Amino acid sequence: MAHAPHTGTARRSAPTWLRVLIPVALILAWLAVGGAGGQAFGEVNDVAENDQEQFLPASADATKVSDLQTEFRGDDVIPAILVFERDGGVTDADHEAISDIVDAVTDIDGVDEDGVSPAIDSKDGEAVQVIASLDTEIKPADTVEKIRGYLDDNTPEGLYVAVTGPAGQSADIVDAFSGLDGLLLIVALAVVLVILIVVYRSPMLPLIVLGTSMMALTAAMFTVVELAKADVLVLSGQTQGILMILVIGAATDYSLLYVSRYREALRELEGKWDATWAALRGSTPAILASGGTVIAGLLCLLVSDLNSNKALGPVAAIGIVFALIAALTLLPALLYWAGRAAFWPLRPAHGSTHKHAVNASSKGLWPAVARLVSRRPRIIWIASVVVLAAASFGLIGLKADGVSQSEFVTGHSEAREGQGVLDEHFPGGSGTPAVIVGPEDELQSMADTILATDGVDSLAVLTDDSASGTAEVTTDGIEPAFGPNGPVKADPTVIDGQIMLEATLEGPGDSAEAEETVSALREALPDTGENAVLVGGVAATAIDTNAAAVHDRNLVIPLVLIVILIILMILLRSILAPVLLVMTVVLSFAAALGISSLVFNHIFEFPGADPSVPLFGFVFLVALGIDYNIFLMTRVREESVAHGTREGIARGLVATGGVITSAGIVLAATFAALGVLPILFLAQISFIVAFGVLLDTILVRSLLVPALSIDIGKAIWWPSKLSRTLN
Template identity: 65%
Template sequence: MSTPSTPVARAENSRVPRWLRILVPVVLAIAWLVVFAAGGSSFAKVSAVASNAQAQFLPSSAEATTVQELQAEFRDGDLIPAVIVYERDGGLTDADRSFIADQIAALRDVPGVSTDDVSPMIPSEDGAAAEVFVPIDSTIKVSDTVDEVRAYLADHVSEGLAVYVTGPAGLSADIAGAFSGIDGLLLLVAFAAVFIILVVVYRSPLLPIIVLGTSLVALTGAVLVVVALATAGVVTLTGQTQGILFILVIGAATDYSLLYVARYREALRDHERRWSATWKALTTSWEPILASGATVIAGLLMLLFSDLNSNKGMGPVAAIGIGFALLAALTFLPAVLLFAGRVAFWPVRPRSGSAHPVLTGPGARGTWPRLGTVIARRPRAIWIGTTLVLLVAAVGMLQLKADGVSQSEFVLGHSEARDGQTVLGEHFPGGSGTPAVVLGPEGSLAAMADVILAQDGVASLTAIAHESPSGTVPVTRDSVSDLRVAPTVVDGRVMLQATLDAPGDSAEAEATVRELRAQLATVDGEVLVGGVTAVALDTNDAAIHDRNLIIPLVLLVITLILMLLLRAVLAPLLLILSVVVSFAAALGVSALVFNGIFGFPGADPSVPMFGFVFLVALGIDYNIFLMTRVREESLKHGTREGVLRGLASTGGVITSAGLVLAATFAALGVLPILFLVQISFIVAFGVLVDTFIVRSLLVPALGYDLGRKVWWPSALARGAR
């Protein structure tokens, strides 16, 4: 039986004075409680500093960004258009037109509406609908203004007259509404799922609360820092970044806590004194926890090389979250468990001197030792078979439609803006309210107009003319040389607005804008094309660029970290290949599910990239947990025995960690946002594949089959076994 009088325990206790053994955990616990108290109010500020405006995601070098900056000089303010669409089956009546005119007058008084820029009612050619353009000041919260407009319209109705608020402002408000549950519902579902899993795993009422408390203080600290940086303009915070931050911190902090708790439980069997057990748990767990966190942080920071500001902003924000998860798991959790001791594990307390579970051999009991026995019998058949299964699943990637979706499809479920866009397209050119904006030299006005009007997909053309009562002047082939009102000229440029046949956020509209850019490049002088469609087009192009750049960078940096951690070259390469194959399988299955079961219209180009970053960075965590233990055991017992002992000793904790992380990412699915639902499925499913196939079968079988060669070229590869 081990007792506190063992040489290790006596040495640890003699080195650290009693007052310091009390002071250090007390200071750590109080420091985290101060962070918790200070950061609690930051949760209410996250949504206020987050932006979901797609135009703000673009890099400054994008053509649409340049146009957005220049076109502000042609307008009195920074405005975003809302389009109100009225429709009556059988056609609008005179009473309807009078009713609409009264509503237009009343809407001018809504705070946030640009009074002087509200258009008169514009009837459709079929007489069944009318549209009104209501520019909204984007320097204030657009969704609040749209909500007030919708509230007024809902309180003042005319029987049989349908009304919708759509356009860019309406879509923005719907997206903001979809993110409204991010602070409450998302956290509630995530914490509830994790708590249930922890109760089942630990069969203890207190330990799950301690572990969740660690996640909560980590999340509070991360939110405190992120809100401060976003307020100062250092990072870009979006609704989807906010949701992923919450999930990453909860999942990662819980995973790291599970590993520490497992080591602490082992140490309590060997040490009667809680300080000795805490020190032992820290010395054996800090390296894999730190390495796991470092791989995730390094992978996330590769997003700083992105073109899209939204991607670039997610990198440091998520890395901050992982950093706080690491700190909390290595400081707050050990301090709390030091005070709680064996009571934390009640009613199944680990007793000092009790025997450790037998990991291999005839006396071994349990799922993981039995699985190790199966792997030892036929390792090559197992790793080849599992690899083939994963590769077959990966074939589904060919069905993935990740070339972008329209912004109106971004919100799942009900969307008034999307319904309004459908009605708008039935009675007006689909691009009404979201014209393509063309800026070019005054002297090339006629040439630009000729190119634009000759382009298929363009319904009409106007020029900005401040002298006109409507602020614009129609441009046709016949009138371009003799417009009734002179276009406004700013710094030698004129501004044209081309209404497209297709909805502004559709693939057809993007194709038209791409062709317009190509044709206008032949006109003398610099001609730029921007607007809502161009923003979406440039966003997709930047997302594809980011995907092609970030994935290799993530692979490179994580491979280097693994080589440093495992002191080998072959093992890290094999681990990276295993998680890449796992990712491909997860993406292949996800594509089939998205298309065949959920019927999603497609995916944003950044979905595969984020799925890769999260799955490779997080999936490698479990291989790190496993292989660091395998290496530790291999130094004592040889590689093949070390593989079996490592699998048996880490099987339970890694499986629990995988279930927790899958559950937390699955919680993202409660938010009706297409991007988040897709990411939640890809990562949750991929984590389960990593947990139950890659880490449980593929990696142990491959390591056992290769034996000591897996550690090449380190000294361990030249050992006897």
């Protein structure tokens, strides 16, 4: 009969009152946390910020211009564009209805009553646009919803209407994220429940594990919502979705590891109190090391320039902290309460042999894998490397240089459809101009440079004299503006010697064409000295966001690798093994990203990817991939001390094979659940991480790492004493 060597001797039995008090206190404490934190799920949408400018670094030109816009206009606004279209031409009756609509929209709460333009006809006569400034102190998405509701009830039959522009796009994004607190959670929990039932073939154990995960998520959600209320961190829709999936997946993974040890201990020890302590001694080091590695990797995001990346680090780290605490307190208390009944109908009897006993000659899948790896280690690890390297070639076609904001939502988007109508009938940048701030006495010089730049359709300057708030600027100066009582000579609004210009671009504000024009403007206009000019707006925001994301990617990825390498060296007391483990995970990530690139380009036909996608994929895959290597190698080291390196590797693989594979499937399934939301970024992250976790679990951890370790032999532990043993 083979017994797990890790359980050790039984502890001296604790008093009965203590064995009752500790589990009951832990369970009641977590129930209190769940009761207090449950309300956070209803509040999270109220504190979430999905405006792209909220996540730019303060040093970005687009951020500075955005702040200055508030000073020039007197309030913080975001434009919404109402576009109307009728095939064959807009009729006189349509114009009358549109005029009534403009009057009604002006009175909607959240619309700046002085910031609604008159109706603007297209040159072909088939479309009309109205630009409305929305007050950002009221959530723009709520205001857009009111406007759309009014338009649905009051637009003449046959006249197409849509609300687009930055406010319309923001509203569509908020609507796409609305399923986070319902659909996503239900799908993720349902998938995990089915997998756990298949794995354990028990009705009670999956509910205990899922209950632990939900309590961890509730505590994490309550904490981040309270911190967001206090303006300590920024919470966005995508961060919220990642937090949910990460906590459920990680807490379930840690729970699976503890359950595996607890089941082994119940076979080794008669009393469930002793089995609980043995399971905690056996699983806690690996669980803490795994969680600590993920937390350290996530906190590396704090050095990011992009505020969305910087915000994700502490939010996700908080989630992992509560996943660890729940797995090491609530889960042991619940399993102690349930005892062997938790595994019914397959109860682990005292003295019985586990089907995955740490014996490489045993029957079963993992003993067979261990024998195969032991017989042909060099062939297996070389073949694994070749497969991963071949998959990595897909990186050549990776398109991660950014996508337009209108492509952010993959499902139906009224704003995207409305932008298409604008592009057909008006200059593409109507309503989303490039915003330029420069010295008052350089007005004409700036105007000449701007108007001479390819991609600029027209130019206006902010003025208090015009009814519309702007006056056209040409190479001959400022044109007379339409004032309350007719044409007037318009003088620019001046604040601290600065004026603000708005350049209407030929391309849509969120298009690659507009970004090229803005880049050309920045290059042509002076950016230093007394005559420095700042260029902002929608296209500039996209440029600065992408630049910050690329900077973060180049900085954070090496930092994460260094931090994880140091943690592994401390954990395994070795230099060679951690270096090899990190190399295998990096190769696995490259392969996952390569395959994902091919799938995105040729199957899903995505328009591209945000530069943050590879960074997020790397942080999650490397940190979580290292998790499974930690689960494996900590057990391998434990077995190697008693049985020698070669046999220890085989025993470790057999002992952890089932639990790690189950954990990988659970984590892949939870991340795949992100794909139910119509958000391009989350769809891409969900595929990369889900596929990468499966690749890492099935190929890297099961074949590559054990085969490479066996081929190297005891030197894998260099320079620790274990590398100098006889075995």
